[in-house]
Structure formats: C-alpha cells, structure tokens
Amino acid sequence: MDVNDRLSELPEEVIHQIMYSLPTLEVTRMSVLSKGFLSMWRSFPVMDLDTDLQLQTTGTSNPKDLFGFVVSCLERRRTSVHQRLRLKSRIWAYGYDEDQRLVNDMFERIINFATRNRTKELHLHYKGKPLYCMSMPIKSLLFSSKYLRSLRLSNIDFDGHYNLILTCPLIEDLKLSHCVGLQSIDITCAAKRIRAVKFKYCEPLDSIRISSNTVESLCWDVYDFYGWGNPDRVRDISLNLPSPESLKHLRLLNVDITDEWFSYHVPQFAGLESLELLNCGRLKNILITGENNKRLRKFLLSSNTDMENVHIAAPNLEHLLIDQNPNPASLSISGCTSTLRKLEILLFRVTGVWIQENLSGLRLLEHLLVGGFSFDCSTDFALNNNKPKHKLCFDSLKDLNLNLTSELLSSVGGFEAPNLDSFNYQCDEFNAASAPLPIVCPNLTNAHLALKFDQNLDASMLRRSLVHLLRSFGHCKTLSLFVVRDVRLISSKDVVWLVDNSLWLVPRPETMSFKGTGNMPDVIIKFYYGKRSSEFKEGKDCVSCCCSSSPVKCWRHCLSEVTWENIDDWLSMKLKNYFVQNAINAVITII
Amino acid sequence: MSSSSTTTTTTRLLMLKASDGVTFEVEEAVATKLGAINNMVEEEGSEDLICLPNVNGKFLGMVLEWCKKHANNNTNSDKGNDEVNKWWDKEFVMDLDQNTLYHLLMAADYLSGTELVDLLTEKVASMIRGKKVEEIRETFKIKSDFLPGQEEEIRKKNSWAFE
Numbered sequence: 172m173d174v175n176d177r178l179s180e181l182p183e184e185v186i187h188q189i190m191y192s193l194p195t196l197e198v199t200r201m202s203v204l205s206k207g208f209l210s211m212w213r214s215f216p217v218m219d220l221d222t223d224l225q226l227q228t229t230g231t232s233n234p235k236d237l238f239g240f241v242v243s244c245l246e247r248r249r250t251s252v253h254q255r256l257r258l259k260s261r262i263w264a265y266g267y268d269e270d271q272r273l274v275n276d277m278f279e280r281i282i283n284f285a286t287r288n289r290t291k292e293l294h295l296h297y298k299g300k301p302l303y304c305m306s307m308p309i310k311s312l313l314f315s316s317k318y319l320r321s322l323r324l325s326n327i328d329f330d331g332h333y334n335l336i337l338t339c340p341l342i343e344d345l346k347l348s349h350c351v352g353l354q355s356i357d358i359t360c361a362a363k364r365i366r367a368v369k370f371k372y373c374e375p376l377d378s379i380r381i382s383s384n385t386v387e388s389l390c391w392d393v394y395d396f397y398g399w400g401n402p403d404r405v406r407d408i409s410l411n412l413p414s415p416e417s418l419k420h421l422r423l424l425n426v427d428i429t430d431e432w433f434s435y436h437v438p439q440f441a442g443l444e445s446l447e448l449l450n451c452g453r454l455k456n457i458l459i460t461g462e463n464n465k466r467l468r469k470f471l472l473s474s475n476t477d478m479e480n481v482h483i484a485a486p487n488l489e490h491l492l493i494d495q496n497p498n499p500a501s502l503s504i505s506g507c508t509s510t511l512r513k514l515e516i517l518l519f520r521v522t523g524v525w526i527q528e529n530l531s532g533l534r535l536l537e538h539l540l541v542g543g544f545s546f547d548c549s550t551d552f553a554l555n556n557n558k559p560k561h562k563l564c565f566d567s568l569k570d571l572n573l574n575l576t577s578e579l580l581s582s583v584g585g586f587e588a589p590n591l592d593s594f595n596y597q598c599d600e601f602n603a604a605s606a607p608l609p610i611v612c613p614n615l616t617n618a619h620l621a622l623k624f625d626q627n628l629d630a631s632m633l634r635r636s637l638v639h640l641l642r643s644f645g646h647c648k649t650l651s652l653f654v655v656r657d658v659r660l661i662s663s664k665d666v667v668w669l670v671d672n673s674l675w676l677v678p679r680p681e682t683m684s685f686k687g688t689g690n691m692p693d694v695i696i697k698f699y700y701g702k703r704s705s706e707f708k709e710g711k712d713c714v715s716c717c718c719s720s721s722p723v724k725c726w727r728h729c730l731s732e733v734t735w736e737n738i739d740d741w742l743s744m745k746l747k748n749y750f751v752q753n754a755i756n757a758v759i760t761i762i
Numbered sequence: 763m764s765s766s767s768t769t770t771t772t773t774r775l776l777m778l779k780a781s782d783g784v785t786f787e788v789e790e791a792v793a794t795k796l797g798a799i800n801n802m803v804e805e806e807g808s809e810d811l812i813c814l815p816n817v818n819g820k821f822l823g824m825v826l827e828w829c830k831k832h833a834n835n836n837t838n839s840d841k842g843n844d845e846v847n848k849w850w851d852k853e854f855v856m857d858l859d860q861n862t863l864y865h866l867l868m869a870a871d872y873l874s875g876t877e878l879v880d881l882l883t884e885k886v887a888s889m890i891r892g893k894k895v896e897e898i899r900e901t902f903k904i905k906s907d908f909l910p911g912q913e914e915e916i917r918k919k920n921s922w923a924f925e
Contacts, residue, residue, distance in 0.1 A: 174906065177902065184871075189890070203895055203916050
C-alpha cells in the first residue's frame, strides 16, 4: 500500500532530474510542498524565467516588474553552478529610455551571471522591443566561455558591424535568430565540439566561416526584404567551410550562393545527408553526381528564378522535392530513381518524353506528389504521337497526390500502382474526356477527389462523366468528392438536385450529409434498407431504368425508411415528394 | 527478430547477488547497461560474482529485465525495434505503484542505469505535470511541515504559479 511519502525520500539529484523534465510552473509549485522540497527547489541548477507565464496569470507587462522578477531570481541563486538558464519573454518596453535601460541592465546581469556561474545552457528568447544591445566586454566573455554547451539568442543587437568569433571549447550548438548588427561569424577550431549551427534572419550577416571540423548541421536563413524579382535582393555572400567532411545537413534560404560556390563546395561534402536550397536566387546550375555525394538522402530545391540545368544523380537519394517556377531549361533526375521513396515535383512544365525518362523505374517510391504540372504538348505531339505509350508502374507506391490535367495523365499512358492506399486528385479542368482516370490501383482504400468543371459541361454530361470517374473508385473504403463549380451559392432549392445527383453516384448510401455554411448546421440524411420491394416487378415503371446495367440494385428498390435532420419545412416538403416519387415503400421521418 | 544464437562470440556470464541473497545469472552485455557494473567489469576484469548489498532481489530482477530488453536493441538497432522498445517501456512503467517506483528509481540510480533513471523520472514527472500543489501532495502523500504562514509567504513571491 502506498501510505508512505516515497517522493520525499528520493535523493536530491533524482528530484532535480524529475524537475528537469517539468515545466517551470510545476517546478515552482513543488517549492511549497514541504521544507525538503523548498530546499531542493532552491538548489535546482536550472532557471527558467518564463515571463509569458506570469503574464497569463497576473497580467502585468511592465518592464519594471520583469526586471524585478529576474533580478530577484538571480539573487536567490547567486552561489550555485548552473546547468541551464533560460529567459523567455514577450514584454515590450517601447519608446522610453528608462525601459531601454532596464532591459539592457537585465540582460547584462543574466549574461554576467551565466558566465560567473559556469552555466552550460544559456537561452535568451526575448521577443519584445527594444532589442538588447550587447556591449563589448559581454560579447567577448560570452563567445569564449569555457563552460557553455548550448547558446541560443534572439533579438539581440550586436551594435554595429560585429564580427563574432566563437572559441567556446565545449559548445555544441549555437543558434542566433533575429539578431542585428552582426556582420560575420567565425567558428574557430577552438570550438571543437560544435555540432549544430543555425542562423535565422540575422542582419546584415553576409559572411560565415566554420573552421571547426565537427559541424554536422548548418542552417542559414536570410530574410528576403525585397521580394522576388528585385535586383537589389542579390548580394555577395561568403560561406566557407575549410573542413566540410563532417557536414550532414545543410539548409540555405535566400542565400545567394553562386554556381561556382556550388560546384566547388558541394562535391566536398562527402558526408552530406540532407541538402535544402530554398530560393537561392543566383544559383543557375546544379549537378549532383554519385561520385561525391554518396550519402545524400534528402534534397529539397525551390526557386523562383530561371535555372538552367538541374541534374541530380545521387545514388542513395530517398526524398526529392523540386519546386520550380519558372522551369529549368533542363531537369534530369533519372540518376537516382532506383532509391527514391518520396518524390515531390511542383510547378513544372513537362513533356511526355521527360515523364518516360524520369518517372519510370521508381521501384521503391512510396509517396509521389505531382502538383501544378503543365503539359507541353507542342513538341511532344509532333515527335511522339505515334510511339506506343507505356504505363508508368509504381510497385511500392502507397500515397499519390496528383494535381494535373487528365490530358497529361492519358498522354503518358496512365499509372499503375498495385499497392496504392491513398489517392488525392485535384483537377482544375474536368471535362467529358477526363473520365475515367487512367489509373490502376486495386488496393486503394482512401480516395479524395477535388474537381473543378469545365463551364460548358451540362448537367447530364456532368453526371455521366462523374459516374464514369467514380466507377474506378468503387472498391475504396472512403471516397471524398469535392466539386467546385462556379455557381452562385447553392440555395435550398438545389438541395433536391444535389441529393438526386449524389444518389446517382452512390447508389446505396447509409448516410448522406451536407456541410452547412456559416452558422447553419449540417444536413444529415439517413437511409435504412429492407427487403427488395415485391411491388417492383422487373421491367415495370420508372425503376427499371435506374440501374439495369448494374449488378447492385440501387436504393429505389429497397429503401424502407429515410430520416433527416436540420432541414426547414419547405425543403422537407420537396424532399418528401422526391422520395415518395422514387421509393414507394419508404417511411419518411423528419427529426 | 533474429535470435542471439546467430552470434558466434561466446558471451561472458556474470552472477549478480542481491541484498537478500537472490542471485541472477546474466550476460555481460546485459549487465553492462548499468554504468556501475560496467565500471566494475572494466576495473576488475576477472571477477564473475558481483554483490549488490543495496538492492533487493525483486527490484534487481526488474532492473535486469529492462536491461535485457534494451541490450538486444544495441545489436540490431533499426527504427522498428526502437518503436517496439518504446512501447515496451511504456508498458513497463504503466502500472507501477509508488513503492515499486521508488525502489526501482533507487536501484537504477545506485547502479547508474542512466536511461532507466530517465524513464522512471519521466514517469514521476508525468504524475506531477498539470497538478496543483494540493493534488501533488495528495498523490504522493506529502505532509507539509511548514510553520503557519510560512507557505503563504513563499507562495506570494511566485504568486503567478499558484493562481
């Protein structure tokens, strides 16, 4: 039986470890459990100063209170060695010199405290204004600290064009975000444990040099002030990694590396596993060969400027994303088809020849997303119209996302995916020729179709094409159909039309529901079936024409009861008429 | 999962003797999941019997059960196995009563089984998370030994944590 207080009997270091995985709120609460816990709380070598928490409960957002709180916390723990020190605050001290001084003073105390108390982790996440201005002695103390293992700073003003030189011998990760006044960063060999480096929106940072040979991950995100197409956004940068063997992950956003940089550096990253080049506007040519980047498993490339040649032949690539608008003059991914598991290609203009060359032989592919593809038939038809088309076969494909015209689909001879489980299809120009989709997928369980119709399609044609289309998905467990039509809001009059059309598509549903707009509740109609009505002799009355060609008899033959809710009286009348006309035996209940 | 018989290297067996005299025969690779035993094996080398006077047989057995599960993991570590182990860990701590939890934590801490200590402290943390002071006291049967007024004074200093 648990009658004893076992928690209090645990040794201090175990209690501290329990506290370590708890949020500040609970840790602080533990201080009043008993005298023993108060003393263990006082010796807890972690300080999490989360003023956002305070804001939620007390509503004070005064920089003076923040300052007072931080100073008293530091005072209380002034003698202990510190594992972790974090400050998270959103408190704004805007416009007053007094407040500016308080914020600066507070940060200075925290940083001094951290260096004096051998803090291992220092995270200052200050989202308020003004930025903290780092004065000279503090900068050099911090970036050469012998004890720091993790340093994360945000919203710091380095005051001028500061050149940061990092020499902390134990530091493992460095993360700077939204810092200003920072010109260059040099991570020296002295930082011999550094593994992860991340810079996000630091200005006017344009030069990074990493001499330490232990860095595994480098992220550099540059804020794009100018937007696309503005020539001012391009600027010279310098990114230097003299010993790049350890690098596993590289991400560059809006960093203007050049073709020369790419062709010189990337082949040297022999251990590179993931590469993300996002909107690096100067980059025109990319060549990744198997010789040097053997380990590359993930490559994401996006660009909004003209690229010339993109040739990817990494032999172990598993995940590839190419988001290109406009298109590169030439794109080839055929060199890595045998290992790809996930492929996403967006906004790309293709030809049938390209598809045949690059998308066949993807034996391991599990996820495929093809979006915004447009088909360039001008060159194709002339050259290729008479050639026999081969179906594209994807043996392992589980998840398929297509956003393209059916014209393109049929032009390549269709898809075959025996193990496909989930299918998402979006088509902006659905027309009579679009159905059925040339896709063979016998094991599909979930299908999601979003269609926008050709304006010229009349109601009966539309119905026929839809039935035609949906027939391919009869074996699915769930099928969602989103139909986008450029019509006025559907009025209640159209609900009968909607019900009728839906019943043509799904001949024996159990439940049918329509999403209500705004505050309107969802309309729900439930169907109950009994024995096939004996009154309906085959070949008699209207019923025979409804599903004569289908092996499964439709609802009209055996509907015994139908109920609905959330429908107004007028519409109820209309629906009732509709069901009475079509299913004579049904009992109609309205909830 | 492949069985351990496929490995050709002969695994050394260690005898661990608990405070109540119960002994356990375990493979070295299993026992060295515990930092304290790893140190002893590395230092002394030849000694095959290790006495653990601070740990009761019942809890030593549980600790070794955990070690066994996680020692296998090192030899063929893949993602699937990781998942299995996580699930196993979850089951392992799911229904522990506080007495067992306490003794296991003490044993794991004494034997420097860092990963097991992590698992168990996380379990305790999960019993504290989201609770108010009174609820924590009730859960663990903690009696306040503050003088009248003392607790209020401490609460006042961090009133934001106590609503």
